[in-house]
Amino acid sequence: MSRASDAGDQDDQAGFRAFWFRVISLTRKEIRQLLRDPGSLALGIGLPIALILIFGFGLSLDVRNAPVAVVLEDPSPMAADVVAGLELSAYISPVMMTSMHDAQRLMLTREVDAIVRVPSDFSRRLAAGDAKVQLLVHGSEASRATIIRSYVSSALTEWVQRQADRGEPTAASGQGTIMLVERMWFNSANTSTWYLVPGLIVLIMTLVGAFLTAMVMAREWERGTLEALFVTPVRPGEILIAKIIPYFMVGMLGLGMCVLAARFLFEVPMFGSLLIILGSSMLYMLVALGIGLVISSVTKNQFLASQLAIISSFMPALMLSGFLFDLRNVPAVIRLVGHLLPATYFMELIRTLFLAGNVWPLIFKNCAILAGYAVLLLGLARFVTRKKLD
């Protein structure tokens, strides 16, 4: 240990060069394998494209032109007038009929989502000031039913409003009317596509990072390719870095496709800076890769690794990260579980970046949390990947 310090420096330098040399070579191998394995390639590139299209076009929480049966049991013009407002709504397409029986039949076969029934005594009771309109919604798709219900009732109450305005001037009563002016920030189109598509980035990066990486690393354990590799100057950390680089790039490719699709196919606005979007996505990619590498090094088995990757990363990212279901609405325990997931933080960040812009405090907070997860998970991956067979 009494070597001259510059000799030590030289040693360090040589060691560093050897390190990079091995990493580059392993990475090259990894990329070649990836390019020659149609399965991984399809999963890394084909599936993201399919997901973008499915999510972008297929998944929508917005109701448009929902068929609603309107049963006019009261033939009076007043009754016709009350439901006329429904015709104007873009969300509802009313089907006029006279028999409640027919309407119920349509509802049973789910040809209509709701029934609006104007009873035969409607005009008489309206005059008496206690008219009733019945609204029946099919509740088996609760979210859709809720939306339809609120559209129908607001269309009907608007009529009341108009009636009131026409009938007795408001000024006369000495009391004005409160009028609600809604301003939807960050989503002026009020469409779920705008918030689903940025969230898609999270799903795709989880998929590539955790699932694909877990599979390919577990495959090396399973096929015994690591046994010979271990007895070379290669360090476990180098093997990990070489796995990270190509799948990181695949993830970035998926990100690129998502951003392009978001911007040009679905015309989602992008208020935040592209640089920060890319930067934070890279950070999350490292987190996802860390999850995948830990899973595969622990299971050393493709089947278990893929199951675990789906159960522990993909499904939660889909269900618990706020992608579909707003975490503000779930019970506290579930919210806690959701906040244990790195995906939740990235979800919040990426949506803000797309729809709200560079909100620095949010960026700092979430990036710091993601960086923490990345360090933790990659460190753990390094810890569990050892050149040992027993």
Place this chain on the structure above:
Amino acid sequence: MRDLFRRIVSLCRKELLAILKDPANRVILVVPSLVESVLFGYAATYDLNNVPYAVLDQSRGAVSTQLIARLDGTGVFHRVATLQTESDIPHVIDLEQALIVIHFGPRFEKQLNAGEFAPVQLILDARNSNTAGSAAGYIGAIIESFNVAQRGGAGPPLTVESRAWYNPNLETRWNLLPGLIASLSMIQTLMLSALSVARERENGTFDQLLVTPFTPMEILIGKAIPTITIGLMQSTIVLLVALFWFEIPMAGSLGTLYAGLAFFTVASVGLGLSISAVSVNMQQAMLYTFMLIMPLILLSGLATPVRNMPQFLQIATLVNPLRFAIDLVQRVYLEGVGLLTVIHDLIPLLIISAITLPLAAWLFRNRLL
């Protein structure tokens, strides 16, 4: 005939033993569906439960105070901040401290007393437009009733009596959990059946099986029955969670439900075995399955209704067994219909089975390489 029966029983026994002997498998078959059904049952909600909001009250009048008190009284809205100037608004919204800012202008009270229209501004964070829309609707209803009360105190001239069939409180959970009965079991049955032949091929046991007097049909049945059993068992787990944990009342009969599920599980096992028969090894089988599962689930109506999809995708869902299964289970569970009513769900499932099962059996012997 008895010989055939005996052979199939022994095949099933072998298959079940092979699946259940592995402790990791036993865990994977029970725990995820249990945990996921509970977790997702809670998580999957579009219902508003907790809306943080901020107030910017420049009018400082009685009406605005009264309105805010009503909002606080709902239990859904929680005031997180009281703002002083308009420039504070972006801050609370951007940082997601508040979902909504309610802004009463300085002239609000005056306009109201003058009998004019008095605007109340609602600024919504629509990063999740669904939540924002619901919240806006909620506040709209509160203000509406306030208006009506202000106007005369008497009841409104028109009330909308609304009633929801099959799901009185319109809880998302009520339609999600029946959906999970089908989808969670499909994930596992597809995986299991897709891997079963691929695993045997990789281990060489499939050749050993093919040189015995078993016919491909017998092997197919021997593989299908255990997987179907496991699939139904998984459905049962989710069903129990729905019935006893979330206490969602079941309208239909258990017999009908299981009969429908059996149709569905047969179709998904057929799909899985076909994947298995075309894959060269387990890894391929796994990738194919995964790539199939994703669109099947997303386009099934589990997370978002099929009716919300554009026409061409609605047509694409016609080859998706899960779409029919979810419809079927929801209708039997929530609406209590009989098998005849859901015949339009059963027929496609039958067709899918009738194509995939013989295809798989044929592929056992005639590999497409």
Place this chain on the structure above:
Amino acid sequence: MNEPAAALIARGVHKRFLAKETGKIAHAVVDVSLAVQAGALTALVGPDGAGKTTLLRMAAGLMKADEGKLEVLGIDVAAHPQAVQDRISYMPQRFGLYEDLSVQENLNLYADLHGVPQALREKRFAQLLRMTDLARFTARPAGKLSGGMKQKLGLACTLVHPPELLLLDEPTAGVDPLSRRELWEIVRQMIQDEQLTVLVTTAYLDEAEHSARIFVLHEGKLLAQGTPEEIRRHARNLCFVALPPQGQPPRILQARLLDDAESVIDAVPQGGAVRFVRRAEVKSKNLDALLDGISLKPVEPRLEDGFMVLLRKRRDVPPLDTKALDTAASGDNQNPPENLDEIVIEVRDLVRRFGDFTAVDHISFSVRRGEIFGVLGPNGAGKTTTFRMLCGLLPPTSGFLQVAGVDLRHARAAARRKIGYMSQKFALYGDLTVMENLEFFGSAYGLYGTRLRERISIVIQQFDLAGSTDSASGQLPGGFKQRLAMAVGLLHEPEILFLDEPTSGTDPLKRREFWRRITALSEVGTTIIITTHFMEEAEYCDRIVIQDAGRLLALGTPKEVREQAGEKDAILSMEEAFIGIVERGRQRNGIAAVKEARP
């Protein structure tokens, strides 16, 4: 720092494993002390489960010894595994080539990892490719190489930089004689040219003949060590060759000798005669009675003879219970050895193509009832493809094929009941217990109730499976698995038994046992078709074919084939004959290059 004379020193090394199934502790390596000389070839031999692989893995720093000390190149490997791994090379039993990378890319990868400078690389690659004869295939994906070529490439990868110690774990298991010879040629040349230090484990005793020093391991313990000469010496004056009566296959006499474990240590058929090793302590009177007037000729001992003497000395290596074997085989077989001239397998002009690759190229042969029929050939010769077609697992492209009077591919279940099949690798359900496997396959062949129980108890006795019937089959040691696989193949008493490389990678003890069973089966009229890489095993067969690149090169009794290969009067071993015939066949057809790969 003083240079140690030995490349590897083990002192009282002990390794335990916890068996997952039973929760018991298994002792893989027990108190082993040895020293591996630098600059020479050292062999580690011993039966399956002797602890050879475990010892090698500990030396490579992949496992840690529980007790004792293991020094490699003067470094304590348990404390500094990376320092050792920087300087040695290791070829595991299953060398993990990256199958979707080409030959050249695999070589480049290992050269990069070992930091071989660019300048040295070209020369080294050229040398390795020449030695391995892979130069023509540099662009081919490793997954598309034949088994033998894969092993050669694996070896080349470990040699891209000259290691200070090369560890080879059964490098030739499952490799055909031609590739085996080439592999050893490379190793020998490296030792000669570069003073390479090599530690090899092997199940082929003839390979260990060339080593400088041999360590014999048995059940984790070091049984003996010495030069090959010293090991051979244990069998000095005990080896003889006996000529069987005219017209009788040598396996009959061999079986008789082997059965008398009190007098005979080992017996194998060799060149139409039987070579055997007697026990030193046995009285010549007993031996004379056993031989019944057959003349003997003393011969020089081989390494294998010395090895067998060492192992048989130990009383914990029980001899085969041949009584049970014979009574079980004959007492219960429904096909008595009659109409022996009946042809049970007929193959005419059989062809199988995969794309533009012809795996089986117009072969024809027939097999009579009760014959032991051997199919020999290098890796990728089309043996397995032929087998799969015979068993109905693969449709032929063209040609005629009949097994037991039918084409099994379209045969009804009843026809398939007549055959038994044992594939190359263990192909039973690993998670199921021995008993569950037996029950399942029994019922697959329509056995049930008392009949099933009867048959199961017979094969359990016949194949010595008692005591482990409740263990998971996958967890059993190799020899046991092989016995179980054969028991399963014979449960339903098939008329014809197909065995695809059943002895590949098994030690001499297990092979003797295996062939003893085959002899017993053939005596009661079971037809046996078998492929093997051990050429001496061809001597057990009634007739053999040699196949290469899909073609039939030779067909006849072992004697006829040997004669076909040799110049007049030359006495060739079966291995020499095989290599001669294959090489001549390749020269004639000029196809060696194109067809060596598997589909």
